Amino acid sequence: MGLKEKLHNIKGKVDGTNWQTMFGAVHTLFYTPNETTHSGGHLRAADDLKRIMVNVVLPLIPILIFGMFNAGFQHNAAINGFPQGMGFFSPEFWNFDNLAIGAMKLLPLVIVSYVVGLGIEIFFATINKHEVEEGYFVTGMLVPLIIPIDTPLWMLTVAIIFGVVIGKEIFGGTGMNILNPALTIRAFLFFAYPTWMSGDKVWVTGAVERTNEIAAGANLDAISGETILGSLAQGNELAYSVSDMFFGFIPGSVGETSTLLILLGGLYLIYTKVASWRIIVSSVIGALVMGLIFNGVVDAGWITESSKFYTLMSTAYWQHLLIGGLAFGIVFMATDPVTASQTNKGKWIYGFLIGFISVMIRVFNPAYPEGVMLAILLMNVFSPTIDHYVVQGNVKRRLKRLKAKTA
């Protein structure tokens, strides 16, 4: 008897019991359920929620694997020194040693993220007697990618419970949320445990442990690694080459470093029409425009080197796309179809403002170096308003046309 028949057999037994929702979640993971909507007129499309979610998770997998290698690489580079002039396929990066260190750290994060998140989804689905929705598949993969690799597992658990319950379930679950759940989880971590979310100890795995060992009297060298944004905010020079930043051999949250893989993922999302190209393009334009304005301010001499904003302001406008989580946020979070604007014109405005505000927060608020998180959450809140005015504008224009015709 194959897996398929077995599952269908079990299904007959659990239907109507409390286990129905939980089993349904497992069942739908392997096979499309053999039942369809009974009532009403429906468009039947191959792109169900599950397929859309899988299409977002797919491009995240290379980023996750890259993140594992990078975690080990950053750890070793912080101890042994950073190798110069690496190509994308350098053996210094892609070796088993790096992978082992990264996987040891990263897999628990992924497992905790899925177990806790899906546990809450199933709990609420059982109470509310509806099916478990697939929305958490993407969130569960995004969360480990946007936090520092050394985040303690219990903090992640607390944050996921908060993010999924307050950010999503109280609004009615998948598809009803106002804020992006993954970013809600990160924002919670960021404000609740700031020492674990910023500074120069959290981005390289082992740095915190090493610091504690030294404090306990061990004779070791301290390791530290500041994100590029963090070090620029303190007025330091850019310490990495452009190719390192593009390939992603830099410290940072697990998934945000490799602009190359994010770019490929973005192209895949646009190709499969899961993500809106309008949002991606307009966000990039928004970030570039804000960067150009800042560069212009520096060139015009309105701001001098003594200003604490000088280093970030004088960063070349296009480099903002390579550093920090801007690229990752634009491709994978700003395009979340639930929380983004729905109208095409609205998407342009929504995206543009995300890019624009991200770079603005970066430069003007060194305490919150990762502006893209706050910018997307802010625009999430405003996206229904944007849609409202776009729709009203359209209604007004058409009424005017109608009047002109009938008059």
Next chain:
Amino acid sequence: MGLLSKKDTKLITDPLADNNPITIQVLGICSALAITAELKASIVMSIAVLFVLGVGNVVISLMRNIIPSKIRIIVQLIVVATLVIIVDLILKAFAYELSKTLSVFVGLIITNCIIMGRFEAFALANGPWRSFLDGIGNSLGYAVILIIVGFFRELLGSGSLLGIKVLGDPIEKTGVYAFGYENNGFMLLAPMALITVGIIIWVQRSRNEALIEDN
């Protein structure tokens, strides 16, 4: 019960749960968000409101037949303001540190919607004894929520209760901190107070579905 009739008892017990000024009427939210980061401040604030609302309700009730209705709001404001100034001066004299923590929010009791609401809705139409009970009931309802919110915010945010470090010392790493626990800084910020109040509202309404409004 000899002292209170059934109707009078309801005046005290109703605002504690099913007609709570904060979670049901959603009044007096500002102070509930602002001063609940510490349990001690919540308790003192509750006592202050208890005094102002209890005494104020009696005063307004005694004057209810001689206040011209056109200027009743001004009269009410004068009564609250007088009582609030008494509270403020007492705090400054006997608990200076605490009055600095509460800062402007003691003064802002004047604008606490619960107080004006009770004056308007109850004291102007009822006798002094019943008004007194109503004032006590409503300020106790306010106090319950403030203390619950203050309890959780101080416990999770600072790891202490009434200033006593019940979870151990975060710097010396004793108690639960030895296992890697850390205080949740978000609990000390106002948004988390709003969310805590929201969770109380959620729990209360899911236990008693009659409280859910239609919309």
